């Protein structure tokens with residue numbers, strides 16, 4: 001697995017969420033009390049950007065801005081309708097003050113075309 005350096009950890013303080021690109025894939029990166037989570041940024045119900053939604057660090061979830069589905073940051077699970085499919089998650093770590101996101105070959109997303 002290779003990793004992509006996306007930013008300084010200082011640029012994503014606890015309670016914040018940003019959109020980054022990892023080898024052409026949009027990724028929603030969120031900081032929950034110092035633990036970083038990276039999940040595919042595209043909602044599985046429609047073509048909405050999760051990082052443009054609402055982040056609830058206390059509940060560890062993000063709300064899609066389009067129709068309000070909640071996704072769990074830890075594993076990408078869709079926890080409320082109208083979304084029913086999980087979003088893929090990416091491995092993330094901090095090393096020497098940099099945020100590194102792992103690239104996973106063939107990571108599936110429901111909107112991927114064969």
Ligand code: FES
Nearest residue numbers: 043045046064067
């Ligand atoms: S596009 Fe996200 S809930 Fe509909």
